[in-house]
Amino acid sequence: MNQHTEIHSSLRTVEWKNNTVIMIDQTKLPNKLEYVKFKDYRKVAQAIKDLVIRGAPAIGVAGAFGLALASLQSKAKTKEKLLEDLEKAKKILFETRPTAVNLAWGLDKIMQVASNGNTVDEIKKTVVDTAQKMAVEDVEINMRMGKFGSELFANNDTIMTHCNAGALATVGYGTALGVIRATRDSGKSIKVIATETRPVMQGSRLTAFELKHDNIDVSLIPDTAVGYAMSKGMVNKVVVGADRILSTGHVYNKIGTYQVATMAKQHNIPFYVAAPLSTFDLNSKPDDIIIEQRKASEVTGVAGKKTAPDGINVINPAFDMTPPELITGIITEVGVAKPPFVESIRKLFESKL
Numbered sequence: 166m167n168q169h170t171e172i173h174s175s176l177r178t179v180e181w182k183n184n185t186v187i188m189i190d191q192t193k194l195p196n197k198l199e200y201v202k203f204k205d206y207r208k209v210a211q212a213i214k215d216l217v218i219r220g221a222p223a224i225g226v227a228g229a230f231g232l233a234l235a236s237l238q239s240k241a242k243t244k245e246k247l248l249e250d251l252e253k254a255k256k257i258l259f260e261t262r263p264t265a266v267n268l269a270w271g272l273d274k275i276m277q278v279a280s281n282g283n284t285v286d287e288i289k290k291t292v293v294d295t296a297q298k299m300a301v302e303d304v305e306i307n308m309r310m311g312k313f314g315s316e317l318f319a320n321n322d323t324i325m326t327h328c329n330a331g332a333l334a335t336v337g338y339g340t341a342l343g344v345i346r347a348t349r350d351s352g353k354s355i356k357v358i359a360t361e362t363r364p365v366m367q368g369s370r371l372t373a374f375e376l377k378h379d380n381i382d383v384s385l386i387p388d389t390a391v392g393y394a395m396s397k398g399m400v401n402k403v404v405v406g407a408d409r410i411l412s413t414g415h416v417y418n419k420i421g422t423y424q425v426a427t428m429a430k431q432h433n434i435p436f437y438v439a440a441p442l443s444t445f446d447l448n449s450k451p452d453d454i455i456i457e458q459r460k461a462s463e464v465t466g467v468a469g470k471k472t473a474p475d476g477i478n479v480i481n482p483a484f485d486m487t488p489p490e491l492i493t494g495i496i497t498e499v500g501v502a503k504p505p506f507v508e509s510i511r512k513l514f515e516s517k518l
């Protein structure tokens with residue numbers, strides 16, 4: 166591992182510098198590329214909640230950085246008191262967003278190294294070092310995933326993607342967009358169709374911004390044009406990210422993913438998911454998963470302008486579940502899982518041991 170891993174996209178979503186967490190304020194994109202700085206873990210928690218930072222791997226690392234701040238903020242004189250302070254911070258960070266499993270993964274990893282430490286000073290140092298290492302590894306993992314994924318895409322493919330699973334959803338490079346970057350970097354000529362991704366517009370605000378920034382040919386479509394584009398032969402393959410993947414291959418991702426996958430099946434278009442092993446939850450069943458419900462104002466207005474009558478009832482789930490039978494393959498940093506997923510996912514985890 167190299168602290169200076171090359172970032173192929175110049176966008177660095179979140180980083181740790183001088184005991185401060187620095188992140189791109191994604192609520193301002195694409196109009197302004199602004200960075201915000203935090204020294205208080207509660208502010209990091211609020212930033213996760215408000216989608217200043219979003220995307221499963223990015224919030225996993227942001228959670229770890231939040232705990233690193235909490236360790237520095239703690240006035241504890243004993244290991245026990247420091248662990249108590251960290252538990253309190255973990256709860257606040259954990260309760261920000263319920264669906265992406267990477268957040269719990271990042272927090273648990275930090276709590277594990279903290280409880281293995283001996284002295285207060287040693288724990289603070291290892292917690293900060295581990296969080297920084299997780300950020301570096303996130304980029305390396307995405308690049309390995311990109312290599313595996315790029316082999317599935319051909320010259321002249323037009324690839325559809327939904328939401329933003331790019332550099333902006335990770336520390337850098339991206340999962341689904343990492344696969345797209347790696348395919349382009351392998352010398353293949355590709356085009357991308359990005360969905361707008363109502364209601365928060367991660368597709369138009371973030372994916373379109375990010376791909377244009379990297380000179381990748383991208384066209385934006387309304388979510389409602391997915392069927393049109395596929396039926397007209399405009400799409401060869403789909404690749405999306407994930408917030409949580411179960412041992413059975415059930416994939417939780419941005420609301421609308423299920424519709425895109427269903428349409429892809431209807432038109433015999435391969436549908437791929439790209440996600441690191443930290444996005445897998447091998448212990449839960451579909452009924453256990455909490456789908457985050459977000460505020461009504463995301464649906465009743467566009468860019469602060471009201472587009473629905475006052476008092477209207479709103480249903481605004483942030484994620485949906487795509488069943489394994491709609492998925493062609495799941496691309497990870499250790500290889501590609503193909504159906505039947507129970508077996509292939511188990512093998513991926515065994516290969517990691």
Ligand code: MRU
Nearest residue numbers: 219220221328330334406407419
């Ligand atoms: O609500 P968001 O913007 O955090 O949702 C993000 C997604 O659904 C992404 O597709 C997913 O986190 C994968 S990111 C590599």
